[in-house]
Amino acid sequence: MKKNIIAISREFGSGGRTIGKLVAEKLGIEFYDKDIIKKVAEESGLTRKYVEHYGEFAPSSDQRFAYSFVGLDEDSNSPLVQLWKTREKVITDFATAKPCVIVGSCADYILRDREDCLKVFLYADSDTKEKRIQEIYGEVGLKLKNRVKDMDIRRSLNYKYFTGQDWGKAQNYDMALNRGSLGVEKCAQLIVEAALGE
Amino acid sequence: MKKNIIAISREFGSGGRTIGKLVAEKLGIEFYDKDIIKKVAEESGLTRKYVEHYGEFAPSSDQRFAYSFVGLDEDSNSPLVQLWKTREKVITDFATAKPCVIVGSCADYILRDREDCLKVFLYADSDTKEKRIQEIYGEVGLKLKNRVKDMDIRRSLNYKYFTGQDWGKAQNYDMALNRGSLGVEKCAQLIVEAALGE
Numbered sequence: 148m149k150k151n152i153i154a155i156s157r158e159f160g161s162g163g164r165t166i167g168k169l170v171a172e173k174l175g176i177e178f179y180d181k182d183i184i185k186k187v188a189e190e191s192g193l194t195r196k197y198v199e200h201y202g203e204f205a206p207s208s209d210q211r212f213a214y215s216f217v218g219l220d221e222d223s224n225s226p227l228v229q230l231w232k233t234r235e236k237v238i239t240d241f242a243t244a245k246p247c248v249i250v251g252s253c254a255d256y257i258l259r260d261r262e263d264c265l266k267v268f269l270y271a272d273s274d275t276k277e278k279r280i281q282e283i284y285g286e287v288g289l290k291l292k293n294r295v296k297d298m299d300i301r302r303s304l305n306y307k308y309f310t311g312q313d314w315g316k317a318q319n320y321d322m323a324l325n326r327g328s329l330g331v332e333k334c335a336q337l338i339v340e341a342a343l344g345e
Numbered sequence: 346m347k348k349n350i351i352a353i354s355r356e357f358g359s360g361g362r363t364i365g366k367l368v369a370e371k372l373g374i375e376f377y378d379k380d381i382i383k384k385v386a387e388e389s390g391l392t393r394k395y396v397e398h399y400g401e402f403a404p405s406s407d408q409r410f411a412y413s414f415v416g417l418d419e420d421s422n423s424p425l426v427q428l429w430k431t432r433e434k435v436i437t438d439f440a441t442a443k444p445c446v447i448v449g450s451c452a453d454y455i456l457r458d459r460e461d462c463l464k465v466f467l468y469a470d471s472d473t474k475e476k477r478i479q480e481i482y483g484e485v486g487l488k489l490k491n492r493v494k495d496m497d498i499r500r501s502l503n504y505k506y507f508t509g510q511d512w513g514k515a516q517n518y519d520m521a522l523n524r525g526s527l528g529v530e531k532c533a534q535l536i537v538e539a540a541l542g543e
Contacts, residue, residue: 270516317513318468322535323521329539337520337535341527 149344150265151176151246154254156306156314157269159298160276161326162334166269167250169335174342177247183237184252191233193226201230202252205304231309255320256310265342268315268323269334275327347542348463349374349444352452354504354512355467357496358474359524360532364467365448367533372540375445381435381452389431391424399428400450403502429507453518454508463540464518467532469525 153170157163164180171178184202188195238257241247242264249258255266271279276295281287286294306314317323322341324334351368355361362378369376382400386393436455439445440462447456453464469477474493479485484492504512515521520539522532 268515268521272516315515317466317515317521318470318523320521321523321526323466323515323518325516325519328519333539333542337538340535340538341531344531 148262150263150342152242152258152261152264153248153267153338153342154258154264155248155250155267155269155338156253156255156320157250158271158276158315159302160279160295161269161271162279162331163250163269166326166331166334166338167248169331170338170342171248173335173339174246174248177241177245178250179241179247180250180252183234183241183249183254186237186241187230187233190237191229193230193233197226198230201227201305203298203301203305205301205308253306253309256306256312259319265322265338266320267338267341268317268320269326270315270323271325271327346460348461348540350440350456350459350462351446351465351536351540352456352462353446353448353465353467353536354451354453354518355448356469356474356513357500358477358493359467359469360477360529361448361467364524364529364532364536365446367529368536368540369446371533371537372444372446375439375443376448377439377445378448378450381432381439381447381450384435384439385428385431388435389427391428391431395424396428399425399503401496401499401503403499403506451504451507454504454510457517463520463536465536465539466513466515466518466521467524468513468521469523473525 153167155163155167157166167180168178184195184198187193188198191198234252235257238249238252238254241249242254242258242261255264255268258264259266273292273295277291280295281291284294303314306312312319315323322337324337326334329337351365353361353365355364365378366376382393382396385391386396389396432450433455436447436450436452439447440452440456440459453462453466456462457464471490471493475489478493479489482492501512504510510517513521520535522535524532527535
C-alpha cells in the first residue's frame, strides 16, 4: 500500500531532519518539523517556549504531582493536556491536508491508526551520533558524550509520558534503520522505497 | 558498502525463512537455515536433537546451575560451550566461503564485527504471526496464541543466554522491518536494496 504520510522518530544525532528532508524532496511532498511547534503555540495560545520544552522533556515530578503521575489525564485542564490535544489536532490536520514527512512530535503515535502512514525509527551508534553533534554544536569530550546520551533519555521519557509506549521499540514502527551503518542517502532511499508500496 | 552476508533474526511467524529465501534468490546467493544445525551436529559430534533444542531454548535452571548461571563460561567443557563454539565456527566458515543469507542461529551476533554483514530483524503484529502459524500448523484459539507468544519468549531467552544481548532491540541491527505492515515481497526488496550499498 502506498504511504502518503511518513512519520519519523529519531535518536539525537541520527540525522532524522536531514533524512526526512531528503525523503520529502525525493517524493515531492511537504516536510514538517519545527512547524509543528509554531502551529501548536499559535493554536493553543501557549508560549512557544513551553511547547518547545515539552517537545523534548517529560514533565517534572512536581508537574506530575500537580496533575497526574503517569501519563496524561485527558479530563484535566492542565496546560499539558491542552498542549497534547492541540498537538494531536495540528498533526492530524497536517496529515489530512496533503502528503508529508513529519519528524518528531510523537507523530508516529498520533497517526498510528492511519494505514497510509509509514512509521520510521532512525538510530545510530554512539560514535556516529557524537561526530554529528560535534559538527553541529562544536562540543567535545565528556560534555559531548553526556549531551548525546541525555537527549535520548529525555526523548524516551517524553515519549513514554505522552504516549505510554517505549520509544524506539522496533515493534511500534514499520521500519527501523541504522543511519550509522547504512548512511544518510541509503536510509532516505529505503524509506522512499517502503513508502511507494508494492 | 556492499554487503555479502545477510544475517536475519526473526520473530516466530514473521516469515523470516520465506523472506530470506527470496532475498537469496534475488541476489543469486546461498541460503542457510537448518543447514547450520546439521553442520554443527556433524562437526561437534553432538546429537542433532541437542543442537536443535538449543537453537530454540535457553538452558534450564538445572543446566545453568551445573555449568554457569549467566551466559557461557567459555573455559568450561560443557556440551553447551562445545555447541556454541562449533556454531560460531560453522557460521564463520559459511560466511567466509561465499556470499549468503543466514536465518537464525544468532548469526547476526556471531558476525557482528564483519562490516560486510547486513544484520536484519523481522517482526510482525500478533494477528499476522498467528495467521501464518495457523496456516502452517493448523492450530487455533488459545493454543495458537500461546504458541506464538511462547516461541518468541524462547528465542529471546536463548539469544540472551548465548549473546548477552537483547533480542529484537533495533540498535543491534542495521535494519528492522515490520513484515505485517510491509508484506513479504517489500521486505525482501528493502533488504536487497540495503545489501547493494550506496
